[in-house]
Amino acid sequence: MAPIELPTAVDVQLVKNLSSSLNDYDALVLVATDLNEITPYLDVAVTKHLQSFREVNSSFHDDITVSVHENVPGKRLVFSPTGPVNRDYDDVRRYSDATLAGVKKAIGIGAKAPLVASFGSTRYRQANLVTLLAALEATYVPLQVREEVPDRKTKVNKLGFFTGQASPDNEYDQRLIDYARAVEFGRAVGRDIGGADPERMAPPRVAEYVQELFGKSSGIKVNVIKDKKEFEKNYPLFAAVNRAASVVDRHHGRLIFLEYVGEGEINTTALFVGKGITFDTGGLDIKAGGHMAGMSYDKCGAANVTGFFKVLSELKPKQFKAIGVLAVARNNCGEEGYTGDEVITSRGGVRVRIGNTDAEGRMVMADPLCYIKELAVKEVNPHLFTMATLTGHVIRAYGSNYTAALDNGPARSAEISQKLQAAGDEVGDPFEISTVRREDYAFIADESETADVLQCNNLPSSGTSRGHQFPAAFLARVSGLDKHGLDSAQPLRYTHLDIAGSGGELPQSPTARPIPALCQMFIADRVLH
Known part of the structure; x- marks a missing residue:
């Protein structure tokens, strides 16, 4: 009997600045409620690029936008909006849904090392955790595929993770990443x-x-x-x-x-x-x-x-x-x-x-x-x-x-x-x-x-x-x-x-x-x- 192909959780690297060198990544996935809330963190040219899409697409904040831009990793830019999050029936799953769709889209267009940018939420205190868990979920490969189709054993080589929200202390974001990877290990076992x-x-x-x-x-x-x-x-x-x-x-x-x-x-x-x-x-x-x-x-x-x-x-x-x-x-x-x-x-x-x-x-x-x-x-x-x-x-x-x-x-x-x-x-x-x-x-x-x-x-x-x-x-x-x-x-x-x-x-x-x-x-x- 062939050895058991136990699951792994993809490596996640903390990225502290979207304006720094991002050559280790090949796609940028932006998960946000509104483009205006994230413009302070983006390259000016990228912001203008997305604003031009918003001007011609009335569903910009409802649908995923995929485009090519020289100033993002791998030239692959994915804007995955959460949609409204403040109605009576909204909940934090707006973030997980948007992230899962955005990362799957990045993988679908060839990314092997996507950088996921999360900007937190004043309403949902675990929005960054939820975003990261959804990104990790998108990378899961079923056991029988890992064991029987070796060339499909992995979907990505690594993830980058950026958060635009202030952290309780200097080490919190890294603890959050370690925690999310452990939870994903457990979920992979469950799956x-x-x-x-x-x-x-x-x-x-x-x-x-x-x-x-x-x-x-x-x-x-x-x-x-x-x-x-x-x-x-x-x-x-x-x-x-x-x-x-x-x-x-x-x-x-x-x-x-x-x-x-x-x-x-x-x-x-x-x-x-x-x-x-x-x-x-x-x-x-x-x-x-x-x-x-x-x-x-x-x-x-x-x-x-x-x-x-x-x-x-x-x-x-x-x-x-x-x-x-x-x-x-x-x-x-x-x-x-x-x-x-x-x-x-x-x-x-x-x-x-x-x-x-x-x-x-x-x-x-x-x-x-x-x-x-x-x-x-x-x-x-x-x-x-x-x-x-x-x-x-x-x-x-x-x-x-x-x-x-x-x-x-x-x-x-x-x-x-x-x-x-x-x-x-x-x-x-x-x-x-x-x-x-x-x-x-x-x-x-x-x-x-x-x-x-x-x-x-x-x-x-x-x-x-x-x-x-x-x-x-x-x-x-x-x-x-x-x-x-x-x-x-x-x-x-x-x-x-x-x-x-x-x-x-x-x-x-x-x-x-x-x-x-x-x-x-x-x-x-x-x-x-």
């Missing part, structure tokens, strides 16, 4: 695992990738469980989903455990479970009518948990601890498959009646969630999360660009979802907040004497009232987190993140969200200030 096809990232190969990624002096401990008997003993719901695939060695599931412990006295612990369904056929409740295509992206939850740990390995924030479990399995349809009406006892001792084998995501995560709950009671300031492309209903509710955050009682009292939403708004990684209600717990209560909990109804989530809320109740109830609510002597904060909308879909690469928001919430202040 690699989430976006690779079902064979390239079958469960054993996900484990190989993760072990290679963190195998050296990364600061991340990795442990992999693949024994079927251990699954059945300690993770019985995961084992049920894995049954049909386990008869094929290359599809047999893996539970992958990650741990990071920063230097100093720990003051915060984040614990994650990521859904890693490498391909979802629906199981015996098979996805018919063409709905199976794209289901290789059902592993983006586990992919993005891995990406978050990659950021930790790069930045090594102090006084912070993280524990992660990647629940990696393939939901196959076969004679060994788990079936509707089965009753399975979870790790937490809850008897679960299967209602729909296509609700496998909550199944593979519930026992690992119980496991991290057992750890959390001994950790300092713990925050528990599940991350999954879990329901079509969340897309029906919020559209395709938003992560839904659902808190249990202790997390809601601590306003965890509100803090995530605020962090995400700063970096263009937006959230919508949902609430788990009593109706959701009532929905999952099994009406028989045989089982405690009904796993799911047999309708699509998008056709079920509260179709993305009741799965969060299932996860809390089956893991035993419902015994650590507001009325508990030992409450635990738990937030479920449904990324079915925000995670991305084919043919585009996965978005690797919500890695930027999680980094903004847990890491940024530890390394940027």
Whole structure:
């Protein structure tokens, strides 16, 4: 087997003056809201050149302008406007959209070392970070292209980055670059695992990738469980989903455990479970009518948990601890498959009646969630999360660009979802907040004497009232987190993140969200200030 082509983040050089020698670059990409705001930073001839375009193009501040000019690097000049940023519905994504389009245009016309100029914003304090993250995103090359088409392994050789905004101190811009590159490392890992096809990232190969990624002096401990008997003993719901695939060695599931412990006295612990369904056929409740295509992206939850740990390995924030479990399995349809009406006892001792084998995501995560709950009671300031492309209903509710955050009682009292939403708004990684209600717990209560909990109804989530809320109740109830609510002597904060909308879909690469928001919430202040 060929060696794994692990991702890299392109080198970024800080440029302090657009009037200095820029011979190391071959394109200038200007990202701005209005030409007038950037003229103090530009060569006079370049300013006049762009002003002449503005005079004849009424859409100048809405469309990308590409031109040739002797006074810019490589003679390639790209003006990529954000458009208005001050309306009620505008947000910092105006900067990321403009930058992504501008850098892609520069690459498309042959640039290999574009210089991106960002001028900040009085309204959006992280506009420069958002701009740089978008520029880095434009340089990503998918894993299977890097491995199978070597001459397309890279899109650019380097980036330059200029900011026209005053910095808090002389070293801040360089720290910002280092931080953005680390976040992009993590996002590239998320895209690699989430976006690779079902064979390239079958469960054993996900484990190989993760072990290679963190195998050296990364600061991340990795442990992999693949024994079927251990699954059945300690993770019985995961084992049920894995049954049909386990008869094929290359599809047999893996539970992958990650741990990071920063230097100093720990003051915060984040614990994650990521859904890693490498391909979802629906199981015996098979996805018919063409709905199976794209289901290789059902592993983006586990992919993005891995990406978050990659950021930790790069930045090594102090006084912070993280524990992660990647629940990696393939939901196959076969004679060994788990079936509707089965009753399975979870790790937490809850008897679960299967209602729909296509609700496998909550199944593979519930026992690992119980496991991290057992750890959390001994950790300092713990925050528990599940991350999954879990329901079509969340897309029906919020559209395709938003992560839904659902808190249990202790997390809601601590306003965890509100803090995530605020962090995400700063970096263009937006959230919508949902609430788990009593109706959701009532929905999952099994009406028989045989089982405690009904796993799911047999309708699509998008056709079920509260179709993305009741799965969060299932996860809390089956893991035993419902015994650590507001009325508990030992409450635990738990937030479920449904990324079915925000995670991305084919043919585009996965978005690797919500890695930027999680980094903004847990890491940024530890390394940027």
